[in-house]
Amino acid sequence: MDCQIYGVLFLLTLASALPENLPVKPSNSTAQINSNSVLVALLDSHYTELSELVEKALLLQTLEEAVAKHNITIFAPRNEALERELDPEFKRFLLEPGNLKSLQNLLLFHMIPARIDSNHWPANNNNKPLHHTTLCREKIPLNGDKTVSTAKLIKSDDIVRPDGVIHGIERLLIPKSVQQDFNARRSLRATSAVLPEGAPEVDPRTHRLKKPAPPVPAGGPPALPIYDAMAPGPSLAPAPAPGPGGPHHHFDGESQVKDFIQTLLHYGGYNELADILVNLTSLATEMGRLVSEGYVLTVLAPNDEAMAKLATDQLSEPGAPEQIMYYHLIPEYQTEESMYNSVRRFGKVNYDTLRLPHKVSAEEADGSVKFGRGEGSAYLFDPDIYTDGRISVQGIDGVLFPAEESTAAPKAAPAAKIVSKLRRGKLLEVTCKMLGAVGQDYHFSSCH
Numbered sequence: 001m002d003c004q005i006y007g008v009l010f011l012l013t014l015a016s017a018l019p020e021n022l023p024v025k026p027s028n029s030t031a032q033i034n035s036n037s038v039l040v041a042l043l044d045s046h047y048t049e050l051s052e053l054v055e056k057a058l059l060l061q062t063l064e065e066a067v068a069k070h071n072i073t074i075f076a077p078r079n080e081a082l083e084r085e086l087d088p089e090f091k092r093f094l095l096e097p098g099n100l101k102s103l104q105n106l107l108l109f110h111m112i113p114a115r116i117d118s119n120h121w122p123a124n125n126n127n128k129p130l131h132h133t134t135l136c137r138e139k140i141p142l143n144g145d146k147t148v149s150t151a152k153l154i155k156s157d158d159i160v161r162p163d164g165v166i167h168g169i170e171r172l173l174i175p176k177s178v179q180q181d182f183n184a185r186r187s188l189r190a191t192s193a194v195l196p197e198g199a200p201e202v203d204p205r206t207h208r209l210k211k212p213a214p215p216v217p218a219g220g221p222p223a224l225p226i227y228d229a230m231a232p233g234p235s236l237a238p239a240p241a242p243g244p245g246g247p248h249h250h251f252d253g254e255s256q257v258k259d260f261i262q263t264l265l266h267y268g269g270y271n272e273l274a275d276i277l278v279n280l281t282s283l284a285t286e287m288g289r290l291v292s293e294g295y296v297l298t299v300l301a302p303n304d305e306a307m308a309k310l311a312t313d314q315l316s317e318p319g320a321p322e323q324i325m326y327y328h329l330i331p332e333y334q335t336e337e338s339m340y341n342s343v344r345r346f347g348k349v350n351y352d353t354l355r356l357p358h359k360v361s362a363e364e365a366d367g368s369v370k371f372g373r374g375e376g377s378a379y380l381f382d383p384d385i386y387t388d389g390r391i392s393v394q395g396i397d398g399v400l401f402p403a404e405e406s407t408a409a410p411k412a413a414p415a416a417k418i419v420s421k422l423r424r425g426k427l428l429e430v431t432c433k434m435l436g437a438v439g440q441d442y443h444f445s446s447c448h
């Protein structure tokens, strides 16, 4: 049977009716979610009303399990459709704890367990819509004129991720079952409904509802994955082919990197890292170039105490400082808030690093974000040391290694201040000679 949809366009605001008492717990799921999942993207997107509701409906675990199995397509009503344009009575109905099932069905009705990007949208087949089963099991018609049921797609392919796609739609879709539940409840209830009042819910810690999405400066994101744009170096396999079109230089990455290094030095306690980036390797230059080309980076910056614990042989191998640092560079723009929100919601999140294919895991611990696992873990210690929309620097209290290495990492060697020694130029000379002897094209600016 075709599910008949009652596209209902009501008028009022949703945010004011959000109950403050539904707990938002990290889901207890054994699976880890990838930071570039469509789910993470939804929760960080401008569809704040929808993502608030997904959390309120305690659907995160269900959705995590869904994206672990298959791609999903999400039809995301724009915020106004869930605020001003929604009947307050219907809204209150949805948010009553006893009607959780209705809220869940309503939201799952906006999601299809398959990937339908706009170039795979069903063609107009004699005006016959194609019915797709949604995650609430009721079917939804996709029409050839780029409408889903009664709602127009206003932003197709708004958010595209490896495990799904989000299309912006102009209004909320209401499945028949939910409409029926609502009607049944309404006929039972006395009509002395009190209009909702009160301020929109604001997370006291993160001010999530209040705060707009981080600004994206002019200039589109680069088309190539960041790995294709990285310079070949000791930590990377063969040199990638140059990308089409060459560098675009939308941003002055060099001065942004200079800026963040200055900020690190000013902040104090991060001199070793700054030194590695500037004096021991050409990573600062490399980062500046990537940012100039439109890439974004989050630096997990180990503090001096953490760096001092590194054993000499962990840093003195040719290419070792780069290897270590690449594992601390995430090719995404993340702030303390966005990372904390992700781990709070999902329990565990994996971030890609520039050290392919290794990812760094993060979870909530003690009200903060903890990276890595076991003995080799590090806490987010100094949040948002530097954030300019393209580069984010988060201070951590440990040096991270990929899981398979941290167990094998030597423990016995004394905590030599190899970096300081290198700064004094002795080992640096040795390193440069070694590099020269090997004849490899390492980008050690200090060797020139």
Ligand SMILES: *[C@@H]1O[C@H](CO)[C@@H](O)[C@H](O)[C@H]1NC(C)=O
Pocket: 028, 029
């Ligand atoms: C999480 O789920 C696992 C198995 O599904 C269960 O054994 C464990 O007790 C749960 N943990 C919490 C904190 O609920």
Ligand SMILES: *[C@@H]1O[C@H](CO)[C@@H](O)[C@H](O)[C@H]1NC(C)=O
Pocket: 067, 068, 069, 070, 071, 115, 162, 163, 164
């Ligand atoms: C999701 O879709 C992409 C692209 O079509 C595909 O490569 C990937 O394997 C799919 N993921 C799952 C879990 O099916």
Ligand SMILES: *[C@@H]1O[C@H](CO)[C@@H](O)[C@H](O)[C@H]1NC(C)=O
Pocket: 261, 271, 274, 275, 276, 278, 279, 423
């Ligand atoms: C780089 O080396 C120079 C010369 O030793 C030193 O003055 C400078 O502070 C170092 N830069 C950083 C960022 O540590």
